[in-house]
Amino acid sequence: MKILFTSTAVALLCVVALLSSCSKRQQSQKTGIPYNDKNNGGYVKFRQTHPAPGPGLVAIEGGTFVLGGSADQDVTYEYNNVRSRKTIPSFYMDETEVSNQDWIDYLHWISSTFPQDRELYYNALPDTLVWRSPLSYNEPYVDNYLRHPAFQDYPVVGVSWDQAQDYCQWRTDRVNEHILQDKGLLLTGKQKASGQTTAAAGAAGAGTTAANTPFNTDIYLNGQYTGVGIDGKKMIKDISARPATGANAPANGKAVRPARMEDGILKPAYRLPSEAEWEYAALALAGNTQYENINDGKVYPWNGLGVRSAKKKTRGLMMANFKRGLGDNAGVGGYLNDKADITAPVRSYQPNDFGLYNMAGNVSEWVQDTYRQGSSEESDDFNPFRGNEFTNKRLADATKGQYAKDKYGKPIKDPSKSNKKMTYAELIASQQPTQGPTPNNAAPQAATTAALPAKSALAGKAYTPDYRGFGDTVNTSLYGTTTLVSDRSKVYKGGSWNDLAYWLNPATRRFMNEDDSRADVGFRCAMTLVGAPEISPSGKSHFSVKKPKPYKGK
Template sequence: MKVLFTKTAIILLGAGAMLSSCSKHQQSEKTGMAYNDKTNGGYERFRQTHPSPGPGLIPIEGGTFVVGGSADQDVTYDYNNVRRRVTIPSFYMDETEVANQDWLDYLHWISITYPQDRELYYNALPDTLVWRKPLSYNEPYVDNYLRHPAFQDYPVVGVTWDQAQDYCQWRTDRTNENILRERGNLVAWKDLGGTGKGKNATPAPANKEPFNTDVYLNGQIRGAGVDGKKMLPDLSPNAKPAAGANGKGGGKSVRPVRLEDGILKQGYRLPSEAEWEYAALALIGNTQFENIDDGKVYPWNGLGVRSAKRSTRGMILANFKRGAGDNAGVGGYLNDKADITAPVRGFPPNDFGLYNMAGNVNEWVQDTYRQTSFEEFDDFNPFRGNEFTNKRLADATKGLYAKDKYGRPIKDPSKSNKKMKYSELVAMQQAQGTGGTDPNAAPGATVPGAAPSTTASAAPGAKNDLAGKPYNADYRGYNDTVNTVLYGKTTLVNDHSKVYKGGSWNDMAFWLNPATRRFMNEDDASAEVGFRCAMTLVGAPEIHPEGKPHYSIKKPKPYKATR
């Protein structure tokens, strides 16, 4: 059952749309004041929406399932997959793995945006040397796999977990920028360089920094050559009129898009391990009235790896290694049609409509690896690897974000698990005014307003020593660690060990089970590991409301003042 698009709950959201319309009769339930009326202060109520997925994504309706439940054996004796019932909220997920063409788009953007920054481009390049083997002639793949058009719809490999993070941020910003330019909320693509003459002229933007979603939502991307021709009306009585035809005031008050408008997409990210496993199993195809008719060992039904359909009977359902030395099948009848990777839509999708959730390439997920994760994490939206941050302020009084040389907000480790008092926030900003290190600045350089650096490498016996192990307590737990001197000698597990799942073209069938899990350092890469992106779904979790009962939602009674 392939999911093609998100359908909204007609009853639930239909009522919400009536409540949230821009009618002049719309009013606050608690004060009786009219919304969207400039004469009373311009209180705004935005149209309630159930946003559609971003490009490339399809909706995954969440629910409860047993994480680790599809594992029927532990041939590696890792004991790292204890069964645990959890709930996964609805979310969006890439229909396919990120392909070579997608990564070439990313590299092209870097080359035209920062033509002189060879370091940035080099750091974004996948490690094509992952194909190089001392006793195998794979050298042609080193040069051809990423760039040759024959492989453009094959999954990108040689990408580290860190590089996948950077791609997700880039994809978020490019998607939102394109939405705003297509809508006219920012200058259109064709007018970016400045066009026209006289009153119809569009000047070139004074600020050449690339678009960043967080910075835009903070109101720091405005001005001539930036604002589009279809800016949204600003109903605030404090709004300043835009320049009129004579260059002076007199125009309409306008504003950029806000998060409350529901226009911009949530950020792309890697899926959590639990989300990935839930989406791969796709038990929705075996569910009726909350009853799961049959479990799964693979993303498809049955205990085997061959198709039972008449037209494709006997064909392998995924790209994997059937046995030692058998990566493709027999010449004249190549069963899985692949020797290394295969096109990202090369095999049938699962019941959520996701391709290659088993085989082809393993996929990075967001989680940090721990053997006991399944025993310890929360049972709602389980995840391990949170690193909470705050956006650094360049000006606390104006609320302006500090930016790095690429126009992105600088983020510092969060030191509190609750909202600080305003006096505490100002005091912290003043204390940070002495400067600190910017990871994107030149060596030894300091940035005004930078937060002091933190470290967990204190020597044993120091003040922050605990049981002979250095630590630096914080609310995130990220710095509560042991000395990493022995990392790689006695253990391969630390906070840089990230999970990957799914099995690859060079793996046996055991790894096709969605519950299996392995890990690798976040800065390592492999010819057998790629990734796909996910996105948080906001609002009602039900994807397919049709044919299901719902409670009716009544409109609130309008308030009428009485004498």
């Protein structure tokens, strides 16, 4: 009985200590001011998080690798991927290629959200005519491949680089919108239809977006997507604001706000992977490392020098969907070797050591980079990328910080005007449209930005935001005239169902104009990982770090 009493007392003391520690507010390590206290102006500290990947993504732990190192030959004599050591930061990547069903979801949203905008829908349609060939009867694929349910889990093709960019932006907004609706921070479509609104929403203030305007992440984070018919019933309590009074006063007397970036609720943007990210993820050397030692190199996303399975149950089967030789796309009838004649479902074959499917074969994939032959040598050794076109969101009202929006509710983006933070006077002045020359290599701009200069001089220094051809030793005006390379040339990686085994090597690279498409090129999305790069810290050695002592004034 005495033992029982002692253990119970210890347990109670632990509970009391836990409750007392929870009751103490955190304070700034540098000022001693308590956080999250409405009595000192709502000095807020947000919970530190290591967010999970967005839907469809898997985590790729970064590290150092030799870009181009898996290439054992250069049959095209391009010398366009010279070996160079690079460091890739951790990121997220789609487990599979984007499928026909994924694209049909996109088209359905467009048709239901903008039923009268035929141009928007038409521009989002893949080019199904990529299947046509003068000496092949591929017309059935023209009519059936995208929409027939038999092909719904096959990779979408006929999509240009420009269309892939639009899909990434759409996917970002739909994922974040769904997250906010699921948490009760936004009304769902059903709630809007039934007329449900939050009592705390009040009248829509200046700069807010109408409830029938599609959600956009940037506009939402800038506080321009809120109000009656938008705000959900579980808005976040705003301890830094005074409750509204009068007609707009919330029923419970508490001030609320939308989510902020600091809350860690919303996901970063979906995007195409960089070329280096794609090659690193496809090679998946992480499966062959131990204590920073790489036990075996790779030629393909799997181990070994061959393209056939060595496992007993699948011995002899092809490890990817590709063309074995001229006229051999599938193998012999009665025992089709790779089980596919054109594309295959996006979850076919074995995933690589990162858990990614079809990083060799099936379809080649667009990446974010602009093509140059010597990019691997010229790019930075950390997070290498070529193709930067720096932009700023246009301000509709610079004094209020409100973004200008296009007819689809998206922020209008202009070429950036400086390589550093402008003074406030320069910022205000930069928002005034002026006439100026457009360089030959400038990206085409929307009509709304045509009046703005592509180059501006701040403090007497010229600046260009277009770095796709940075460091070119050849006059950029010659590109597209003397060669096939231009600032609109984008890289695509990996072999396809219509390629020989050479192109299955992750180091191989090809290019195509950003507005072109093919029947053997698709894509998958990526997302930047924010926070610590280590994906699975458990079970690994770490230095112990002490928590800071709370400040106690004498």
